[in-house]
Amino acid sequence: MTDNTEPTTGPESPDAPLHRRGIKSYVIRAGRMTQAQTRGLEEVWPRLGLTLADGRQDLDALFGRRAPRVLEVGFGMGQSLIEQAQTHPDTDFIGIEVHAPGVGKLLDEADKRGLTNLRVYREDALAVLEQCIPESRLDTLQLFFPDPWPKKKHHKRRILQPAFVELIRTRLNIGGTLHMATDWEAYAEWMADVMENAPGYTNTATAETAPYVPRPAFRPLTKFEARGEKLGHGVWDLIYRRDS
Numbered sequence: 166m167t168d169n170t171e172p173t174t175g176p177e178s179p180d181a182p183l184h185r186r187g188i189k190s191y192v193i194r195a196g197r198m199t200q201a202q203t204r205g206l207e208e209v210w211p212r213l214g215l216t217l218a219d220g221r222q223d224l225d226a227l228f229g230r231r232a233p234r235v236l237e238v239g240f241g242m243g244q245s246l247i248e249q250a251q252t253h254p255d256t257d258f259i260g261i262e263v264h265a266p267g268v269g270k271l272l273d274e275a276d277k278r279g280l281t282n283l284r285v286y287r288e289d290a291l292a293v294l295e296q297c298i299p300e301s302r303l304d305t306l307q308l309f310f311p312d313p314w315p316k317k318k319h320h321k322r323r324i325l326q327p328a329f330v331e332l333i334r335t336r337l338n339i340g341g342t343l344h345m346a347t348d349w350e351a352y353a354e355w356m357a358d359v360m361e362n363a364p365g366y367t368n369t370a371t372a373e374t375a376p377y378v379p380r381p382a383f384r385p386l387t388k389f390e391a392r393g394e395k396l397g398h399g400v401w402d403l404i405y406r407r408d409s
């Protein structure tokens with residue numbers, strides 16, 4: 166992540182989701198693609214890739230069944246998503262990521278492991294949620310280690326904003342959960358602050374650990390998190406349930 170691109174502001178109100186305000190929560194990094202990643206993007210994409218142009222999805226038709234559904238925003242290189250999709254064949258997973266090598270890697274792995282319960286967008290997650298995911302259709306939305314945008318002048322680029330969590334709320338089923346994790350303490354506090362002020366959610370943490378929950382064993386360790394652990398970083402998990 167670099168910080169040399171200044172956000173531009175659009176005509177939309179400050180309460181609108183970031184992509185409507187011309188602000189991006191990511192920087193597209195140039196990166197060389199490995200052979201496997203290229204193969205994923207070229208050969209596996211037609212089967213598992215989705216675009217905004219596909220429009221609003223009928224998720225039952227997309228997966229050919231009705232199963233619990235998990236959507237992950239910003240899966241990076243996709244290790245955690247692949248592992249979860251493989252471990253939970255009875256759950257359907259949708260991943261959204263803008264970083265092409267990560268999308269290619271996920272597709273390549275999904276194909277090598279013969280996974281049929283996974284679909285992928287290479288798009289801005291906010292646009293996908295708004296335009297492609299119908300209301301009240303997700304059981305879990307995962308946001309693991311989002312870019313912390315540590316400088317104050319860049320806080321507006323943090324993906325977790327009131328408008329984003331309200332958009333997520335409408336896509337979750339009642340009782341569905343928003344699961345976040347970060348290794349940046351100030352971002353963990355920001356997340357808790359945004360969520361405590363977000364209508365329609367309840368924190369699932371117990372009084373002993375609130376607002377955080379102990380690291381759930383079902384969240385696989387990502388490369389990013391493993392690197393943080395080696396550097397002695399803490400990790401904070403937050404799980405909120407849609408109640409209304």
Ligand SMILES: C[S@@+](CC[C@H](N)C(=O)[O-])C[C@H]1O[C@@H](n2cnc3c(N)ncnc32)[C@H](O)[C@@H]1O
Pocket residue numbers: 190191192238239240241242261262263264267288289290291308309310311312324387388389390
């Ligand atoms: C710090 S990385 C963490 C990746 C992964 N979750 C992990 O734990 O290793 C954050 C990722 O979010 C992606 N991202 C940020 N904003 C996004 C958006 N609006 N739509 C899709 N992906 C986004 C970035 O491209 C980046 O790969």
